[in-house]
Amino acid sequence: MSAPALTKNQALVFDVLEKADGPLSAYTILDKLRDHGFRAPLQVYRALEKLLEYGVVHRLESINSFVACAHPGENCHSHGIVAFAICESCSQVMEFHDHEVDHRLMDWTKSKKFKAEKTTIEIRGLCEACAA
Template structure:
């Protein structure tokens, strides 16, 4: 374990917003969504979801694993976390950022969307976008190729506004 270049946010780091509210909100929506679907948001899964929402930075499975182990006070197996993440991803509560092998809370669970992200290489924050133009453009070109889309992935690496200002 080496030093994390993008330390996890505390309770209020992203633009100084009330992140505790983010978390609470995400958990509430997850509860509602799972209840509606008859999916079981168990204590473990809820815990993992909360840990994913700990910041707006994508987090690796093993980072979450460490957090979980610490909270539980005992070592947890990787599989435990992966299974919970699998459930959360399946139900659209969490997205996987392919280019980082990491996971991030979904900003709009329940809504139809395709998972598009602006990932800042400096601070590590990832903002979920869902631009209809991108979606449309992908749909169009796929159609032109006779390609049937199942899962579009858009991950734009770059520098966010804040980080541009800090290093001009």
């Protein structure tokens, strides 16, 4: 599950995401990689699929975008549920983990015998700077 060496396309996509200062849509990534030979959305989506699997990139469901994981080097999957705060003004994303939240959600799923595969926690709003 930890990340093997990235292929060329995967490395290109990851690089774009790491250098970006906020989440990017797949099509934005595509545009940024046209100079590197990217022509079609699938090239981006296929790379993203792997990067998500390796845990080095996260998908933000509520805005259909992707961000590099905030913990370079580590495998984010081992941190429990990942939560995001997304500023709707400047689009900065803060990533955090809260074990108590994980615990409460796991309690609930256990009590319902629900087998959780993937959990999304996203808070949209305004960051401190933008709320001023």
